Amino acid sequence: MKILMVHPHDLYSPMEPWTIRIVKFAEELARKKHEVRIAYFPMTRCEESSFRGIRVIPLDRTISVWTSIGNAALLCKLSRWADVIHVQKSQFYAVLPAVLAAYWTRKPLHYDWDDWEEKIFYASVRRMRVTAILTGISFRLIEGYLPFLADSVSVASEALRVLAVQRGASKEKVMLVPVGADLQQFRPDRSPDEVRKKYDIKDALLVLYHGQLHSCQYVRLFLEAIKxxxxxxxxxxxxxxxxxxxxxxxxxxxxxxxxGIGGEVIFTDFVPHADIPRYIAAADICVAPFDDNEVTRCKSPLKIVEYMASGKPVVASDVGEVRNMLEGAGLLVEPGNPEAFAKGILKLVGDEALRKTMATAARQRAATKYNWRCSVENLERAYEKSIGG
Incomplete structure (x- = not known):
């Protein structure tokens, strides 16, 4: 199968870490002998190249009518080669040319919906200027109509599956494709010594949070629990x-x-994704705090499956897809409640046997369900539905 993937972010930039899902899909599909190309939108102009063995084609992120026409023309040319057009996320400058190209060349369009971008945007924006209002409207329109327009849809959570069907997607053509972990990168046998030595952790138990630090993350809940x-x-x-x-x-x-806990918390600042497994290996307990809201109910948190694949016991807020992901491999606590989160961490701190039991269960669950190989098997089924029309 020949798959043209379209993604709105820069594959090479650490400033845009939202490309892991599509890159892992592409790598796994290529491993299974599919032909894959990725059209993406770099932050600065660059040439066509190879990224981890995948041919990648840069498009122009400049916002203008003529740029959109040029991007659509290039995607039309690329689409003639493909059997299916795969578009992820809902930024208008990527989605509109991809949809036009798919319809112009009469190729099946697949939509991969991994986050409710409209709700994330409104939760993150600080000032509602004209550009912000227009961006919010574009997210609402695209996420409102794209599930109906696409020939097949993959979603990262059950909540997004419900939304997709409500917005016109056929139930039979919506496939659950949760995030996965790279089982070779994230594994229990990694040494914790390098990171523990770097931060002089010695014999203490280390409780770790890993993730982006922006307004739609819930690290303040973790800090309140630490106090x-x-x-x-x-x-x-x-x-x-x-x-x-x-x-x-x-x-x-x-x-x-x-x-009053500034001296008790290690803030690492940016860590490249390739180095994250070493940091998780140093931890004894890993955490995933969330509030209960429209954003978190739709999430399939990557951090949780990476903790699980690393064989770590997890304390996580019981919201959205988290319960399905952990299923006995971690402790679930009330979302948005620092007291409950603190009690969950303390329960694992005081019970070494429970930590070991959950660590084993976590790795097993990642190895049998929450890895990129399993995710791509579901994605292939979605493509088949799309092509079968």
């Missing part, structure tokens, strides 16, 4: 690490100082 934990626990026995970067990093450091 509660340290009221009863020796700081020498427990260490806490927040791995990642983003627009909220400075505010989170300030919030930690306001809580």
């Amino acid at each position: 509660l934990i340290l009221k009863t626990q020796d700081p020498e026995r427990l260490r806490f690490m927040i791995m990642g970067s983003g627009s909220e990093l400075g505010a989170l450091k300030m919030f930690a100082r306001e809580l």
Whole structure:
């Protein structure tokens, strides 16, 4: 099968880490002998190249009518080669040319819906200027109509499956394709020593959060839980690490100082994705805090499956897809509740046998369901439905 993938972000930029899903899809599809090309939108102009063995074609991210026409023309040319056009996310500058190309060349269109972008956008935007209003409208229109227009849809969560059907997609053509972990990168036998030595962690238990630090993450909940934990626990026995970067990093450091725990929390700042497995390997307990809202009910959090594949016990807020993902491989606690989150962490801190049991269950669950091989098997079925029409 020949698959043309279209993605709105820069494959090469650490400033746009939202390309993991499509790159892992492409790598796994290529491993299964499909032909894959990715058309993407770099932050700066560049030439066609090879990315991890996949042919990648840059398009122009400049926002103008003529640029859109040029992108659509190039995608039409590329679409003649393909059996199916795969578009991920809902940025208008990528979706509109992809849809036009698919319809012009009469090729099946597949939509991969992994986040409710409209709700994320409104939760993240700070000032509703004209451009922000127009961007929000574009997300609403695209996510409102694209499930109906596409020949098949893959979704990252059950909540998005329901939304897709409500918005006109045929039930038979909506396929659940959750995030997966790379089982070779994330594995239990990695040594924890390098990272623990770097941060002088020694014999303490390390509780780790990994993820982007922006307004739709819920790290403040973790920080509030840490303050509660340290009221009863020796700081020498427990260490806490927040791995990642983003627009909220400075505010989170300030919030930690306001809580009186600034000296007890390690903020790593940006860590390349290739290095994340080493950091998770250093942890004894991993966490995934969330509130309960429209954004989190639709999420299929990548951090959770990477924790699981690494063989780590997890404390996570019980919202959306999280319960289905963990299923006995972690502790579920009430979302948005720092007291419940602190109790969950303390339960694992005080029970080494439970930590070991959950660690084994986590790796097993990742190996049998939450990995990119399993995800791509479902994606292939969606493509077949699309082509079968």
